[in-house]
Amino acid sequence: MTRILGIPTSWLAALVAAVLLSIGFAMMLGPELLGPGRLLDLLRPVASDHPLDRLLFEWRLPRVLTAFMVGGLLGAAGAIFQGIFRNPLADPFLIGTAPGAALGATLALLVPGLALFQAVSPLLLLPILSFLGAFGATLGVLLLARLARVRDTAGLLLAGVAMAAFLGALRSYLMLALADETISLQVVLSWTLGGIQTPFWRELGYVALACLLLLAFARRLAHGLDVLGLGDDVARNMGLPVERFVVMATLLASALVALAVTWGGTIGFVGLIVPHLVRWTLGPRHAPLILTSALVGGILLTLLDGLARSLLPPAEIPLGLLTALIGAPFFMLILARRSRQ
Amino acid sequence: MTQAAAKHSPLARLADLRLIKARRPVLDGVALEIFAGELLALVGPNGAGKSSALKCLGGIETAWSGRIELKGRRLTDFPAGERARRIAYLPQFFAPHWELSVADLLDIGRQRGLNALGWSAVRPPVPASGDTTDQSSGLLQDLELTGLLDRQFASLSGGERARALLAQALIARPSLLLADEPIASLDPAHQLRTMQYLRRCLTDVASLVVLHDLNLALRFADRIAVMAEGRIVVCGTNEDILASGILTEVFGVRFETYPTPWGRALLPGQDDLG
Numbered sequence: 001m002t003r004i005l006g007i008p009t010s011w012l013a014a015l016v017a018a019v020l021l022s023i024g025f026a027m028m029l030g031p032e033l034l035g036p037g038r039l040l041d042l043l044r045p046v047a048s049d050h051p052l053d054r055l056l057f058e059w060r061l062p063r064v065l066t067a068f069m070v071g072g073l074l075g076a077a078g079a080i081f082q083g084i085f086r087n088p089l090a091d092p093f094l095i096g097t098a099p100g101a102a103l104g105a106t107l108a109l110l111v112p113g114l115a116l117f118q119a120v121s122p123l124l125l126l127p128i129l130s131f132l133g134a135f136g137a138t139l140g141v142l143l144l145a146r147l148a149r150v151r152d153t154a155g156l157l158l159a160g161v162a163m164a165a166f167l168g169a170l171r172s173y174l175m176l177a178l179a180d181e182t183i184s185l186q187v188v189l190s191w192t193l194g195g196i197q198t199p200f201w202r203e204l205g206y207v208a209l210a211c212l213l214l215l216a217f218a219r220r221l222a223h224g225l226d227v228l229g230l231g232d233d234v235a236r237n238m239g240l241p242v243e244r245f246v247v248m249a250t251l252l253a254s255a256l257v258a259l260a261v262t263w264g265g266t267i268g269f270v271g272l273i274v275p276h277l278v279r280w281t282l283g284p285r286h287a288p289l290i291l292t293s294a295l296v297g298g299i300l301l302t303l304l305d306g307l308a309r310s311l312l313p314p315a316e317i318p319l320g321l322l323t324a325l326i327g328a329p330f331f332m333l334i335l336a337r338r339s340r341q
Numbered sequence: 342m343t344q345a346a347a348k349h350s351p352l353a354r355l356a357d358l359r360l361i362k363a364r365r366p367v368l369d370g371v372a373l374e375i376f377a378g379e380l381l382a383l384v385g386p387n388g389a390g391k392s393s394a395l396k397c398l399g400g401i402e403t404a405w406s407g408r409i410e411l412k413g414r415r416l417t418d419f420p421a422g423e424r425a426r427r428i429a430y431l432p433q434f435f436a437p438h439w440e441l442s443v444a445d446l447l448d449i450g451r452q453r454g455l456n457a458l459g460w461s462a463v464r465p466p467v468p469a470s471g472d473t474t475d476q477s478s479g480l481l482q483d484l485e486l487t488g489l490l491d492r493q494f495a496s497l498s499g500g501e502r503a504r505a506l507l508a509q510a511l512i513a514r515p516s517l518l519l520a521d522e523p524i525a526s527l528d529p530a531h532q533l534r535t536m537q538y539l540r541r542c543l544t545d546v547a548s549l550v551v552l553h554d555l556n557l558a559l560r561f562a563d564r565i566a567v568m569a570e571g572r573i574v575v576c577g578t579n580e581d582i583l584a585s586g587i588l589t590e591v592f593g594v595r596f597e598t599y600p601t602p603w604g605r606a607l608l609p610g611q612d613d614l615g
Contacts, residue, residue: 086438087438153438223449223452226449227449229437229438229439229441230435230437230438230449231432231435231436231437231438232401233396233399233401233430233432234430234432234435236399236400236401237399237400237401237425237428237429237430237519238425238450238453238454239400239421239422239424239425239426239453239454240421241421279439283440283442283445284439284440284441284445285445285448
């Protein structure tokens with residue numbers, strides 16, 4: 001069986017086809033549904049100033065691609081966090097990473113001085129504070145668990161759940177205390193419920209570049225995560241500096257989550273469901289797991305975002321609501337499967 | 342083998358090794374030499390510090406003081422990856438967190454020895470073509486694992502697991518194997534077979550094996566080191582150990598010896614206290 005990037009070639013081909021199909025399908029979805037013929041018209045290299053063409057090119061396509069990237073980031077981050085926590089139930093949303101990122105984003109948007117800076121440099125402040133929030137929250141969970149001498153991974157997860165609840169409450173308080181007429185609560189709320197932003201093409205380029213860089217680094221963690229899964233003693237004997245590696249992997253996964261939260265708010269369960277599905281089909285080795293989870297996460301969120309845009313026109317359904325509707329039952333399914341084993 | 346090996350300088354040497362855990366001295370000046378190609382059994386009562394000594398040598402415990410040398414060089418002078426390629430460790434309890442197949446385990450074991458960041462960028466030097474496959478297929482045949490490669494580790498029997506773990510530790514060809522009670526949870530037949538496998542695989546690997554079963558130690562080890570209260574009390578050939586009477590002193594029980602086709606065997610007799 002030939003493999004490319006650790007993924008069996010046939011799987012990779014199917015995944016790439018699915019990526020293209022899902023992007024094409026999501027382009028048809030929206031308050032105004034389009035047929036495939038209309039979509040193909042767009043591919044003709046004739047310059048058109050038709051308003052619908054401009055709408056598709058300047059609004060819908062960037063939105064669809066952003067949804068794909070956010071899903072990819074969450075899928076890959078989920079795979080890494082599950083590797084770090086050595087528990088298939090770890091999810092950036094459940095363990096406090098995404099709530100931490102959202103708290104950082106809230107600060108960036110609502111604290112007056114920062115908000116001013118935000119207006120100056122929107123590309124930087126939001127992701128940076130999101131990242132600091134994400135990294136601080138996750139590292140906080142790992143440190144607290146260590147202080148409390150929590151040794152099992154289930155206890156670690158519970159510490160994450162507590163952290164997520166705490167940060168969520170803190171953020172709600174900040175929203176109530178800091179928001180005024182000048183700053184729209186609506187913007188902040190969209191982070192809470194999850195919803196894909198539509199970037200300009202130039203911004204999209206930066207985001208895509210960041211995604212590729214982060215994924216390339218993430219791929220390098222794969223072997224260390226494999227080794228970590230053999231237990232601390234064996235991992236140390238095999239040359240892995242366990243503590244340092246965990247901090248580094250957390251740093252990287254937090255960066256993935258921060259970027260995802262910056263452009264999509266807190267979207268739960270993608271990081272949980274996707275690595276699970278991939279593990280069922282491709283096995284638990286992290287090199288194929290991380291990359292495939294990124295692709296599958298991208299496909300899933302592209303489709304769900306399309307639905308979110310088109311189910312209740314002209315309103316948009318918050319994306320986090322859709323992922324929770326699918327993800328929560330799936331979570332129960334995983335629990336049931338595990339207890340049966 | 343022992344006498345021939347003893348003429349050379351030791352592969353590994355521990356001197357005045359001390360380890361304190363929770364304010365209690367776990368290792369209290371361990372001194373031990375391990376020679377290339379020998380199977381050195383480490384025996385002693387529970388809590389004597391056998392596992393801790395193994396963990397210091399395997400790079401798992403790092404807070405020790407004293408001196409550990411590998412081929413005359415301080416262990417702390419080795420980069421983690423190089424140390425990892427030379428010294429492999431088999432834990433007493435092993436349960437991977439993911440549902441790995443035997444082939445997965447071997448593949449991870451093959452890449453033992455990462456750089457300090459745990460990235461896969463630095464790989465162990467690749468031997469000349471054909472060498473790795475020949476070596477590992479020989480190992481897999483010796484351990485009768487060729488038919489089990491696609492099986493999940495969790496679905497293996499105890500004896501199969503012991504063999505898979507042994508292969509995982511040996512596949513990158515370390516020069517020293519540390520095994521912490523590799524046969525503790527096996528039935529007598531599998532204990533015997535696993536010790537035979539161990540013996541068969543260790544032609545050019547030295548091994549330090551913690552054993553609870555004194556008779557298996559007597560039967561399979563080249564030398565035996567007896568440990569008590571954080572020190573090596575006696576280290577010598579089987580005859581030395583039997584003649585010294587140290588086992589009675591250390592274990593607090595008198596042993597009767599019986600002749601067997603492969604040497605003398607021990608059976609605990611009277612309790613010193615009773």
